[in-house]
Amino acid sequence: MSVSIVSARLPTGDTPVCNVTLEPYVLIKRGETTVTADDIPEEGSPEPGLQLRSRWYRSSIPRGGAVCSVHPDKEASVQCTICLKSKVAVHLSYHCTAECFRSSWQQHREYHRQAHANGQENGLDTPGSKVVSSTMSAGGETWVEVSRSRKYTPASDDVGFVLKYECSICDAAHPYIDLGRPMLAFTSRVRPAPNLPVRNLVPLPLPQGVAKGGPNSRFTVLSYNMLADLYAKGDVYNHCPAWTMAWHYRKRNLLKELLTHRPDIMCLQEVQSDHFSEYLHPELTKAGYMGIYKKKTTEIFTGSQYTIDGCATFFRCERFHLVKKYEVEFNKAAISLADQMTNPHQKKATMNRLLKDNVALIAVLEMAPDPERSSKQLICVANTHIHANPELNDVKLWQVHTLLKGLEKIANSADIPMLVAGDFNSIPGSAAHSLLVKGRVEPQQLESSVDPLGLLRDTKLQHSLPLASAYAALLDHPPTTEQLKRQRARLDPTHREPLFTNLNRDFKATLDYVLYTRDSLAPAGLLELPAEAEVVAKPGDSLPNANWSSDHVCLMAEFQILQHKA
Numbered sequence: 001m002s003v004s005i006v007s008a009r010l011p012t013g014d015t016p017v018c019n020v021t022l023e024p025y026v027l028i029k030r031g032e033t034t035v036t037a038d039d040i041p042e043e044g045s046p047e048p049g050l051q052l053r054s055r056w057y058r059s060s061i062p063r064g065g066a067v068c069s070v071h072p073d074k075e076a077s078v079q080c081t082i083c084l085k086s087k088v089a090v091h092l093s094y095h096c097t098a099e100c101f102r103s104s105w106q107q108h109r110e111y112h113r114q115a116h117a118n119g120q121e122n123g124l125d126t127p128g129s130k131v132v133s134s135t136m137s138a139g140g141e142t143w144v145e146v147s148r149s150r151k152y153t154p155a156s157d158d159v160g161f162v163l164k165y166e167c168s169i170c171d172a173a174h175p176y177i178d179l180g181r182p183m184l185a186f187t188s189r190v191r192p193a194p195n196l197p198v199r200n201l202v203p204l205p206l207p208q209g210v211a212k213g214g215p216n217s218r219f220t221v222l223s224y225n226m227l228a229d230l231y232a233k234g235d236v237y238n239h240c241p242a243w244t245m246a247w248h249y250r251k252r253n254l255l256k257e258l259l260t261h262r263p264d265i266m267c268l269q270e271v272q273s274d275h276f277s278e279y280l281h282p283e284l285t286k287a288g289y290m291g292i293y294k295k296k297t298t299e300i301f302t303g304s305q306y307t308i309d310g311c312a313t314f315f316r317c318e319r320f321h322l323v324k325k326y327e328v329e330f331n332k333a334a335i336s337l338a339d340q341m342t343n344p345h346q347k348k349a350t351m352n353r354l355l356k357d358n359v360a361l362i363a364v365l366e367m368a369p370d371p372e373r374s375s376k377q378l379i380c381v382a383n384t385h386i387h388a389n390p391e392l393n394d395v396k397l398w399q400v401h402t403l404l405k406g407l408e409k410i411a412n413s414a415d416i417p418m419l420v421a422g423d424f425n426s427i428p429g430s431a432a433h434s435l436l437v438k439g440r441v442e443p444q445q446l447e448s449s450v451d452p453l454g455l456l457r458d459t460k461l462q463h464s465l466p467l468a469s470a471y472a473a474l475l476d477h478p479p480t481t482e483q484l485k486r487q488r489a490r491l492d493p494t495h496r497e498p499l500f501t502n503l504n505r506d507f508k509a510t511l512d513y514v515l516y517t518r519d520s521l522a523p524a525g526l527l528e529l530p531a532e533a534e535v536v537a538k539p540g541d542s543l544p545n546a547n548w549s550s551d552h553v554c555l556m557a558e559f560q561i562l563q564h565k566a
């Protein structure tokens, strides 16, 4: 039976990154059927018969200039001369600008310190640098073999070089006889591993009269819009290098970020349905989480399948179990609102305006038993992604109002601390934000520009939940530490919210919030807010980039459960 390789491809070969495994996709024709590499044993396996022989090589010539060691999506223009004299890995010596070099000097000098662990460093304490000239020597390329397995994980030695994959079919019994021509596939140059965000939890002083409880009376909640892959395509993000936008690149960074913060509860938005089932759910299950998911109500065809994004809520099984979940489809509420209308024109206009497929996911969780607590402790967590169109403020406001009315019902039936988290697509000071944190909308916020169809004219826009925004707590205490002072400066004092949670081209604003009921919970810590300069290489740049893999930054708060008057 004839066997030949039809093709060998590297699906992620255009974006090879240090520490990210490359898996060639090899099609093989065996007689009349076509099989993949998974159906043929690798060379050296004990199975007799035909085997797939794989070789990986690294080019001896660095390609396309070097990249910044801090911002892997930027070309290097500066190289540290101390690194060159020391035995620091070459790729660590590059920076995109002199400013980048200066601002990362604290971290950079650690490389020198490590290289000079034997104490040779003599007073070389100021950064010296030279301008990089990118050289390309022509011809005479040699290739160094780096692996004999099908899958290969680029290491730091590979950074800046291209890789070549070569495969052929061999017969285990006659390993020296070639069976047909080998097939080749090349990668682009290997990128350095990203420098993922480092953000600490800043402890907050507790309100007066609130005693610090044990670890079982505290928990952390994170909210993160992860930028679904289906929205990461097309023109909107064409200013970002394509490889930083690739889902296989972003998904690892996003997961790593989640696992670094290791929140007790995660409210995630823009989680694509197939990415939930194929990646996030299995990976977070391995890490001890349980997850529930609610996808938006209309799917779209992406060229290979129908998919859509939605809200995913995960919680640590060690700390919580799920008592009840409610799936909120705002479309259902829109239909029941329209059903009450008698005027057919009004009915139609309402449906057109309000049918927008957004959802929310509400989970009632019970905390693991605690000897210090006599009764069981429930927590209600609402996770939502409100409609995005900036022109439709009435729709946003109506969705937020609908969600809060649902939560009010739950609150009326049980004495239960509540969390409301997500991407509300509403800026601080907007009508929707006001409804959340003040419990009502001021009449002047309901101008005709907000409610052109008068849909909300007859609705009493208020609720009784004592909600407060977690990050506002930074302004509730005098800043006793440098860290608190720095964090306060990253808040807008008027609206008591972060300066930004979303950084897009031409748009920098806060859209995400973590809210809590202040009669039952008190913020005890907040995940540091980054300054813009820590997120992008230069002002005006936008997200995502090589290090920050969503266009939003996540928020996280630690809460202390307030012990109630018995």
Ligand SMILES: [Zn+2]
Pocket (backbone or CB within 6 Å): 080, 081, 082, 083, 084, 088, 093, 108, 111, 112
């Ligand atoms: Zn250096």
Ligand SMILES: [Zn+2]
Pocket (backbone or CB within 6 Å): 068, 069, 070, 071, 074, 095, 096, 097, 100, 101, 537
């Ligand atoms: Zn840089």
